[in-house]
Amino acid sequence: MFKQYLSLIRVHHWVKNLLIFFPLLFSFNEYSDDSIINSIYVFISFSLMASGIYIFNDIQDINLDKKNSRTKNRPIANGLISMNIGYTLSIILIVISLVLLQVLVPICLNYLLLYLIINILYSLLLKYVIILDIISVSSGFIIRIIIGGVAANIEQSLWTLLIVSFASLSLASGKRLGQLVINNNYLSAKWNINLLRVIVLTSVFFTIVFYGLFSIDSDVAKRHGSDIIWLSFPIVIAIFLRYLSIAWKGLYLGDPTDSILKDRLLQFLAFIWSLIIFYIFIN
Numbered sequence: 001m002f003k004q005y006l007s008l009i010r011v012h013h014w015v016k017n018l019l020i021f022f023p024l025l026f027s028f029n030e031y032s033d034d035s036i037i038n039s040i041y042v043f044i045s046f047s048l049m050a051s052g053i054y055i056f057n058d059i060q061d062i063n064l065d066k067k068n069s070r071t072k073n074r075p076i077a078n079g080l081i082s083m084n085i086g087y088t089l090s091i092i093l094i095v096i097s098l099v100l101l102q103v104l105v106p107i108c109l110n111y112l113l114l115y116l117i118i119n120i121l122y123s124l125l126l127k128y129v130i131i132l133d134i135i136s137v138s139s140g141f142i143i144r145i146i147i148g149g150v151a152a153n154i155e156q157s158l159w160t161l162l163i164v165s166f167a168s169l170s171l172a173s174g175k176r177l178g179q180l181v182i183n184n185n186y187l188s189a190k191w192n193i194n195l196l197r198v199i200v201l202t203s204v205f206f207t208i209v210f211y212g213l214f215s216i217d218s219d220v221a222k223r224h225g226s227d228i229i230w231l232s233f234p235i236v237i238a239i240f241l242r243y244l245s246i247a248w249k250g251l252y253l254g255d256p257t258d259s260i261l262k263d264r265l266l267q268f269l270a271f272i273w274s275l276i277i278f279y280i281f282i283n
C-alpha cells in the first residue's frame with residue numbers, strides 16, 4: 001500500500017522542481033547561505049503542493065483514467081485508494097505546503113498560491129481548452145524558475161525568462177504531441193496534430209535562438225564573469241532536438257519527466273550540459 005501512496009503523490013515528478021535551483025546555478029557568484037536554505041524550503045513546499053494537486057487532478061479524471069490503458073492503474077482509478085482519502089490527503093499536502101512557506105519563506109507565498117489557483121482551474125476547466133491547456137502546464141515551469149529566483153534573492157534576466165517561457169511551452173506541447181501520436185483519447189482537449197506540431201517546432205526554435213543569444217551576450221558574460229557560455233549552446237541544441245524527436249515519435253508519451261528519467265541519450269546530454277555549466281559558472 002505504501003507504494004500506492006508514493007505513486008499517488010508522484011514522487012518521481014519532483015524532479016521538475018529542481019528548476020527552483022536554476023537561478024542559483026546560473027548566478028553562483030551571487031548566492032548566500034540563506035539563498036540555498038530558502039531554495040531548499042521552497043523546493044520542499046513546492047513538491048508537497050504539486051503532489052496535492054496531482055491527487056486532486058486524479059480525482060477529477062477518475063472516470064477518464066479508468067478507460068485509459070495508460071492511467072487505469074493509478075491508485076484512485078483502480079480503487080486501491082478511495083476518493084475521500086484522496087481528497088483528504090490532497091488538502092493536507094496543500095495546507096502543509098502553504099503553512100511551511102508562510103513560516104519559512106513568506107516572500108514566495110504569493111507565487112505558490114498562483115501555482116495552486118492555475119492548477120485548480122486547469123483540473124476543472126483549462127485542460128479541456130486547446131492553447132489554454134499547454135499555457136497552463138507551461139506556466140508551472142515558469143513559476144518554478146521565478147519563485148527560485150525570489151527565494152535566492154537573485155534577479156532574473158530577460159534572457160532567462162524568455163528561454164524558460166519557450167522551453168516550457170515546448171515541453172508542454174511536446175507532451176501533448178507525444179500523447180496524441182499514440183492515442184488521441186489520452187487528451188482532454190481536442191487538439192489538431194498539425195497545430196501541435198507547429199507549436200512544438202516554433203517553441204523549440206525560439207528556445208534555441210534565445211539560448212544562443214544569451215550565450216554570446218556581453219552583458220551576460222560580464223555578470224557571470226565568463227565569456228565561454230557559448231560552449232553550452234551546442235548541447236542545448238542537441239537536448240531540444242532529442243526531445244523534439246521523442247515527442248514527434250510519441251516515445252514515453254512525450255512526457256518530459258519520463259523522458260529525462262528513461263531516455264539514456266537525453267540523460268547523457270543533460271549530464272554533459274550540467275558539467276559544462278558547472279565548469280563555466282562555478283569554476
